[in-house]
Amino acid sequence: MTDIIIAADAWDEDIEGSLLTWIYPDGAEVKAGDVIAEITVEKLQVDITAPGDGVLSHAINEGDLVSKGGKIGALA
Amino acid sequence: MTLTADQPATTAPARKVVMNRAIREALDWELANDPAVFLMGEDLGKFGGVYGTATGFFDKYGEDRVRDTPISEAGFMAAAAGAAMSGMKPIVELMFIDFMGVCLDPIYNFIAKHAVHTGGKQDMPVLIMAGIGGGYCDASQHSQTLFATFAHLPGLKVVAPTTAYDARGTLHAAMRDPGPVLYLMHKELLGLGLWGTMPEASSNVSDAYFEVPLGKAFVRREGTDITLVGLASMTHVASRVAKTLEGEGYSAEVIDLCSVVPLDRKTVIDSVRKTKRLVVIDEDYRTCGVAGEVIASVVEEIGTELIAPPQRVAFLDTPIPFARPLEKFARPDEDKLLKAAMRTLKHA
Known part of the structure; x- marks a missing residue:
């Protein structure tokens, strides 16, 4: 099980973003480097890529607030 | 160039993407597959476009093909007309449709009418992209849709996609059209939090070439x-x-x-x-x-x-x-x- 964590330097300012979209559904098989989610932070969109190969599980829902360093899901 | 609509890959899981990603992938495909295509607009180069439709293109394709323009809509819209007459396929982003007033002459009198002016002998393959729509307190000069303004005077095709899937498919269809197309991106649909995002606009879109026909409801x-x-x-x-x-x-x-x-x-x-x-x-x-x-x-x-x-x-x-x-x-x-x-x- 690998956690999917938002990088501590994913955006500059110390503000929250929100999960814009899960590009792949819960339970989808993804490969390392696939863009699996998008986060929106004010005018920015931040891509979240899969840290490895595996089956995706969502820990949060679209529209939920997220912070740098926070966990949004996991790969099994 | 021979184009065939790729079938969406059946082995990969379906991707759900927001509209501006679908548009960016469509533009990426066009730049990668046709050397006559180039992009031009305000903040479209180094910044990647205010709608995030050209993120990364400046580094990937270079400043000749992804061109930042001054705030001079009349100049770059007329340049697009000239480039199209010279065999290029310009894609021009007019940031907000509300700005059309400063470049209406090149749009209406040159780009829209050129095929008729040349007796059908010359194409005018210009794609004009623009953001439309309000609902987020941006007032009278940044919130209009102006569908009827552009529907009224003949010569342009006008499309305003509703989903990410249609956004990708109509963009490719517009690029295959020999005439000018006005491609309208509703800010509420793009997936940018700043402008509000309707979740219904996100849809399953494979990252492969396909077309959605223009002129079809x-x-x-x-x-x-x-x-x-x-x-x-x-x-x-x-x-x-x-x-x-x-x-x-x-x-x-x-x-x-x-x-x-x-x-x-x-x-x-x-x-x-x-x-x-x-x-x-x-x-x-x-x-x-x-x-x-x-x-x-x-x-x-x-x-x-x-x-x-x-x-x-x-x-x-x-x-x-x-x-x-x-x-x-x-x-x-x-x-x-x-x-x-x-x-x-x-x-x-």
């Missing part, structure tokens, strides 16, 4: 009691109202015009022939608008078959207010459409 929901016609984000408003009506015991059909020019009158007429009731929701100004054109087109063909007067739900004929309550008062929304639909359904 789509039935988004089938129904038998009333036809609701929408365009861009107002299509999603119509779908939400159709769900509410279902709870009231009414079956509403929802049609997404998708293209303003050519206008697919047949799909609307076929629907109203069945439902015999029609309400059109249009974010553009009410008078002389697309909603009135759709209603006139239906009434000309099957007016005597209607069992209730058709209704328009459109923006009030006023410059778009800045204040949130005033903008909400003037702008079409679910409440206004629901009221018009109920009035139509209860007409004796």
Whole structure:
């Protein structure tokens, strides 16, 4: 099980973003480097890529607030 | 260049993407596959575009093909016309459709009319992209849709996709068209939090080439009691109202015009022939608008078959207010459409 964590330097300012979209559904098989989610932070969109190969599980829902360093899901 | 529509890969899981990603992937494909294609616009190069449609292109394709322009819409729109006459395929982003006033002469008098001026001997393959729509307190100069302005004068095709899937497919169709296409991106649909995001606009889109035809309307929901016609984000408003009506015991059909020019009158007429009731929701100004054109087109063909007067739900004929309550008062929304639909359904 690998956690999917938002990088501590994913955006500059110390503000929250929100999960814009899960590009792949819960339970989808993804490969390392696939863009699996998008986060929106004010005018920015931040891509979240899969840290490895595996089956995706969502820990949060679209529209939920997220912070740098926070966990949004996991790969099994 | 021979193009075939790739079948979406069946082994990969379906991706759900927001509209601006689908547009970015379509533009990426065009730049990668046709050396005649180049992009130009304000903040489109190093910044990647205010809508995030060209993120990373400046580094990937270089400053000759992804060009930052000065704030000089008349200059770069006219340059696009000249480039197209010289064999290029320019894609020009006019950041907000509201800025069309400063470059209307190159758009209307050169780009739109060139094929006729040359007796059909020269193409004018220009794609003009622009953001449209309001609802987020950006006032009179950054909130308009202006569908009717561009529908009225002949020569341009005009498309306003509703979903990420249609955004990708219509962009490729527009690039295969030998004539100029105005490609309108509703800010509420792009997936940018700043402008509000309608979740319905995200859809499954494979990262492969495919086309969605221009000039074709789509039935988004089938129904038998009333036809609701929408365009861009107002299509999603119509779908939400159709769900509410279902709870009231009414079956509403929802049609997404998708293209303003050519206008697919047949799909609307076929629907109203069945439902015999029609309400059109249009974010553009009410008078002389697309909603009135759709209603006139239906009434000309099957007016005597209607069992209730058709209704328009459109923006009030006023410059778009800045204040949130005033903008909400003037702008079409679910409440206004629901009221018009109920009035139509209860007409004796």
